[in-house]
Amino acid sequence: MKKLLLGSLLSSMVLLAACGNGETGAGDDTDNGNEEIPEEAADATVIRFLNGFTGGDGAFMKEIVDNFNDSQDEYFVNESQEPEHYTQFRTGDYELVVMHGVNLETYSMDGLIQPIDGILEDVGMSINDFHPAAEDLVGLTDGNYGIPLDIHPLTTFYNKNLTEEAPETYEDLVTLSEELQSENENLYAMGIPDSGLIEFYTLTLAAQNNVDLLSDDERYLNFAQEDLVDALWILHDMIYEDNISPEGLGLDGEFHAFMQDSEGDSGGNQTAVSLTGPWYYQAVSDAYGDDLGIGTIPQLGEQVAVYGNSHVISLAASVEDEDMLEGISAFIEFMYQPENLSNWAASGQAPLHTETMNYIEENAEDFPLPYQNQQMFDDYVAAPAVYQFGEQMRYMNETVIGRIVREENLTREELMEELETATGIAEEIADTAPEQ
Amino acid sequence: MKISKTVSTLMFLPFLLFFVLFWIIPFVYGIYVSFHNWTVSGGNNGFVGLDNYIRILTPGSMYHDSFMNALGNTLYFVGISLVPLVVFALLLALLIENIPGKLKVVFRTIFFISYAVSVTAVSAIFKWLFTGNGGYINNVLQTFGLDSIRWLNTQPYAWIAILAATVWWTIGYNMILFVNALDEVDESLYEAAALDGANAWQRFWNVTFPSIKGVFVFVVIITVIASFNLYGQTLLITEGGPARSTMSLTMIIQNTIFSQNNLGMGSAMAVLMGIIMVFITGIQYMIGFRKDENG
Amino acid sequence: MKQSKAQKVILIIIATLIAAVFIFPLLWMFFTSFKGMAESISSARLLPRNWTANNFIELFTVDTANAPIIRWLLNTAFISFGGTALVVITNTLAAYSIARLNLPAKRLFMFIIVASMTIPGIVIVFPRYFNFRDIGLLDTFAPLILPYAASTLGVFLIYSFLRNFPRDLEEAAYIDGANQLQILRHVIFPSIKPVIATLSVITFILIYNDFLWPLLVTNSAEMRTVTVGLANLVQGANFVNPGKMMASTLIATVPALVIFIFANRYFVKGVNSTGLK
Structure with a gap:
């Protein structure tokens, strides 16, 4: 019996392996940004470059990579664009990966990425070649863990049919909403979603009210602060006090409300302004064309500040080979030429690289969205670097903000209780970090 | 007949191979992992005994809170879905049985066809139908001068939307099982009942139901199991909201393993969920079986 | 049961109303796929005000990299x-071996099989x-199949069926000199066809509708199943x-609907002859 089991195990392994190889080969034939390595690059050092750009921006990154591969024949960058590239990165072999800024702490603590300062030095760059906001973004205690690519901040779109210019203050929003309401009660100034971009709203409001979410021991997000209650209460006021936003919008409600047509046969609520992700640019410009305006973030709290997530290029912890490192340096050097990196800006993303920002400034007409968004970099506030940032935020996204948005009768005390729960969870998550 | 053991074993071998590889090994591995502090990226960080189970089952940890919340939600869904998925399915089957000839086939196909739609397509359709601001159903309500309802982010409406999607999707399967059972009921029993002057309800209760009871119990059991495995609809239509109230056990387990990087804890949750399901199925089986003896 | 004509008409009307409810989401899917963005985001009309095929055109031109629907359909069909x-x-070979052949420890195997069904x-x-x-082997066809x-x-199904099935024919064939495989093919298989038809339909639906498993084991867009x-x-x-x-939902759903309309009679017939009751 034992022999039988063992025998069957072994033979099945062979079967599996055979099946696996055959099928992977077949899978590679289809085009998904996964490039076949061309024959002339057979002797080249291959750099495996993984990212999650499966939306419209993927084609722009591919162009940069293709141009690099065409420009020389010593190295070949093999780019993979995968919808779940984080899982892919944890389980596969890659040299370079595009990460979100908030994940650097987690991946460095898990030992999956390494400092990238050596590469920067190799190509004669330093963190000073980027907008000052970059330092907070990629700098962890023992070095820089990524080369900043872009920041995608909370972006202000407005509908020129409903408002001539983007509101700049809370009062502007109140006035705008009153005007719109008197016209048609389905019209509002802007919409507050109850889930979706909660991280963006929470951190923007915290920054605007000068709240530091990092706990004293710098391990977890401390939401249980009276100042944060004040900051988040602005959302409640916007809905139930000042009628700036319709009540109880759902997931991604800020975007959907902006896209409604109150003139049509729908009874939906439409908004004149949307604070949403820049990745909706394609959709809103398709819908509004020349009537679409792009503004900067309005001041809702005590000062102007904006939060957004970012893309950075990180180096896998496993890369040691000199030749490989040289190849990566060559690729980075190529990518960070303004005429190349502006390809990335053409996708709507706003690069942090100073020279490229200057280039965009000079050609603002060609890059309307990055141009507007880079105006906000001076007011940009990065997320605190904590282990498993997304998980520490999860309760805010799933429960807390939703209650503020949906419950007119919510009290500040109840909100504080929820923030304490959120903090407790964040602390428990921080406790799961591997010991350093 | 004299049959060689070798031939017999060779025929059994392919199945055994797959069963060992894809059932026995994962089963043992899952239980093994649940006794360890095991992360997805770091691997095994040591044996912890029953620690994971204790933290899930004793109050005061986020694992306890999320598991118990999800267990409550899942049981709630099992409860509210049982009557529509079983009783309505039986009513549909009875309706079809009493429709003559070719029309019967047409209606049977229509009621069954949504089962061919995949869960993601079902969710996409119902998510947009029920969207709060500007969704089709709300727009129609407003056309009739009614207030719109925030279907997807307030309760009980979020459950209603998920239930509607689930019933539309799967009721046909149960209905077909009932249709088959009804086809097999002995006609002469109805004739005897008719001679006794039984009315429709008496005919159903005294003739039909006893004949299809085995199938009825079977349908109840598979429906409870399917509802317990609630996943795609809540993931895609409500994303577990509002305020985690539609977060199901499978969603929590997946989140614990992949987002929180905690394979040991997630495995313990999966084993607990398995034990609960075996327990519930066992009870149903016993009740169904005992009634059989009495009847 | 005898029904009056009036009763029949009432039943047909009720069934038609219910059928309308069942069909409606599919109709909504169909008509919405021909609406432009603004209209599809919010409308109280079922029919498009302006018919457009743009959604489909875009799906097969600009979106093919991250939404290769045809590839997904082929994957799903293959899997x-x-x-x-x-x-x-x-399963047929295993059930035959347990029910009819001289398999060592067959009772233990059958016990494990039944026990595993409860987990x-x-x-x-x-x-x-x-x-x-x-x-x-993630992101290959191996874990998907x-x-x-x-x-x-x-x-379990085939074993239960064979246990109650007479052995006369098999013994006759054996005396005629047929071997086990021949008996399986020419004697057993024709008689268990209905069970196999049902098993096939149930398995097909199960694999086609599986969501969590293919979600876990595929990463890249081109390995996805439709679901x-x-x-x-x-x-x-x-x-x-x-x-x-x-539009993408429609394309993904139509092939399954067509297969289903043709195959569901096997399901309807087949379930009767199995142990599923």
């Missing part, structure tokens, strides 16, 4: 047919994912246009 064939073959899949699915990860062959339902690929679109920020969402 569903391949997995079903594998299940039917292995819910959730206990298996995550560890199995990590088994596949550890041997480096092979694990279904561990299904025990078919063994998982669409899920990425429902959740993703890329498809903000419900019209386009419904």
Whole structure:
């Protein structure tokens, strides 16, 4: 019996392996940004470059990579664009990966990425070649863990049919909403979603009210602060006090409300302004064309500040080979030429690289969205670097903000209780970090 | 007949191979992992005994809170879905049985066809139908001068939307099982009942139901199991909201393993969920079986 | 049961109303896929005000990289047919071996098989994912097809059927000099056809509709099944246009609907002859 089991195990392994190889080969034939390595690059050092750009921006990154591969024949960058590239990165072999800024702490603590300062030095760059906001973004205690690519901040779109210019203050929003309401009660100034971009709203409001979410021991997000209650209460006021936003919008409600047509046969609520992700640019410009305006973030709290997530290029912890490192340096050097990196800006993303920002400034007409968004970099506030940032935020996204948005009768005390729960969870998550 | 053991074993071998590889090994591995502090990226960080189970089952940890919340939600869904998925399915089957000839086939196909739609397509359709601001159903309500309802982010409406999607999707399967059972009921029993002057309800209760009871119990059991495995609809239509109230056990387990990087804890949750399901199925089986003896 | 004509008409009217409710979501999907973005995001009309095929055109031009629907359909077809064939073959051989042949420890095997049917899949699915990860086979067809062959339902169904089936024919064939495979093919197979038809339909639907497992084991867009690929679109920020969402849903659903309309009579007939009651 034992022999039988063992025998069957072994033979099945062979079967599996055979099946696996055959099928992977077949899978590679289809085009998904996964490039076949061309024959002339057979002797080249291959750099495996993984990212999650499966939306419209993927084609722009591919162009940069293709141009690099065409420009020389010593190295070949093999780019993979995968919808779940984080899982892919944890389980596969890659040299370079595009990460979100908030994940650097987690991946460095898990030992999956390494400092990238050596590469920067190799190509004669330093963190000073980027907008000052970059330092907070990629700098962890023992070095820089990524080369900043872009920041995608909370972006202000407005509908020129409903408002001539983007509101700049809370009062502007109140006035705008009153005007719109008197016209048609389905019209509002802007919409507050109850889930979706909660991280963006929470951190923007915290920054605007000068709240530091990092706990004293710098391990977890401390939401249980009276100042944060004040900051988040602005959302409640916007809905139930000042009628700036319709009540109880759902997931991604800020975007959907902006896209409604109150003139049509729908009874939906439409908004004149949307604070949403820049990745909706394609959709809103398709819908509004020349009537679409792009503004900067309005001041809702005590000062102007904006939060957004970012893309950075990180180096896998496993890369040691000199030749490989040289190849990566060559690729980075190529990518960070303004005429190349502006390809990335053409996708709507706003690069942090100073020279490229200057280039965009000079050609603002060609890059309307990055141009507007880079105006906000001076007011940009990065997320605190904590282990498993997304998980520490999860309760805010799933429960807390939703209650503020949906419950007119919510009290500040109840909100504080929820923030304490959120903090407790964040602390428990921080406790799961591997010991350093 | 004299049959060689070798031939017999060779025929059994392919199945055994797959069963060992894809059932026995994962089963043992899952239980093994649940006794360890095991992360997805770091691997095994040591044996912890029953620690994971204790933290899930004793109050005061986020694992306890999320598991118990999800267990409550899942049981709630099992409860509210049982009557529509079983009783309505039986009513549909009875309706079809009493429709003559070719029309019967047409209606049977229509009621069954949504089962061919995949869960993601079902969710996409119902998510947009029920969207709060500007969704089709709300727009129609407003056309009739009614207030719109925030279907997807307030309760009980979020459950209603998920239930509607689930019933539309799967009721046909149960209905077909009932249709088959009804086809097999002995006609002469109805004739005897008719001679006794039984009315429709008496005919159903005294003739039909006893004949299809085995199938009825079977349908109840598979429906409870399917509802317990609630996943795609809540993931895609409500994303577990509002305020985690539609977060199901499978969603929590997946989140614990992949987002929180905690394979040991997630495995313990999966084993607990398995034990609960075996327990519930066992009870149903016993009740169904005992009634059989009495009847 | 005898019914009056009036009763029949009332029943047909009720059935028609219910049928309308069942058909409606499919109709909504169909018509919405022909609406432009603004109209599809919000409208109280079922029919498009302005018909447009743009959603479909875009799906097959600009979106082919991250939403290769045809590829997903082919994957799903390959996995569903391949997995079903594998299940039917292995389960038939195994059930035949247990029910009729001289398999050592057959009672133990049958006990394990029945016992395993009571354990819910959730206990298996995550560890199995990590088994596949550890041997480096994620994102290939191997995990998408092979694990279904561990299904025990078919063994149980065919075994139950054979146990109550007379052996006379087989013995006659044996005396005529047929070997086990010949007997299986020419004697057993014709008689268990209905069971196999049912098993095939159940397995096919199970694999086609499986969501969690293919979601776990595929990463790249080109390895997705239809079910998982669409899920990425429902959740993703890329498809903000419900019209386009419904266009992709429509394309993904129509082949299954067509297969289903033709195959459901086998399901209806087959379930009767099995132990599913």
